[in-house]
Amino acid sequence: MGITRKTKSVKALLEVFEGCNAAMSTTALIEKFKHQMNRSTVYRILERLEDDGTLHSFIGKDGLKWYAPYTSEQQEELGLHPHFQCEDCGKTECLPISIQIPEVEAYNINTASILLTGKCKDCED
Ligand SMILES: [Zn+2]
Ligand SMILES: [Zn+2]
Structure with missing residues (x-):
């Protein structure tokens, strides 16, 4: 949990x-x-919660910005990880694996965003 002051609105969002x-x-x-x-x-609260490390954001396949919590220290340690979006129900979650940013000569890469799409456990039949 970060240092963001817990106003009523912040609490409601959390x-x-x-x-x-x-x-x-x-x-x-x-x-x-x-x-x-x-x-x-x-928007303002989400930005603050992202700044203080409570939430992180990524872009979904529809171009929308999504937010997810760091639910455990383990997940926070993961750092860069892919996200999964279900094509059927739209459920979107963090995947518990780390991504290594590849080194490419002459490019200074700071971050990466990987969105995996398919069917979640509930929709797979
Ligand atoms: Zn699904
Ligand atoms: Zn995530």
């Missing part, structure tokens, strides 16, 4: 992520809290 390791899209979060806070408040 509760969404508690006890589940699935990611939430910004659009879904804005929709969920539309009666409690406006769009820019949701």
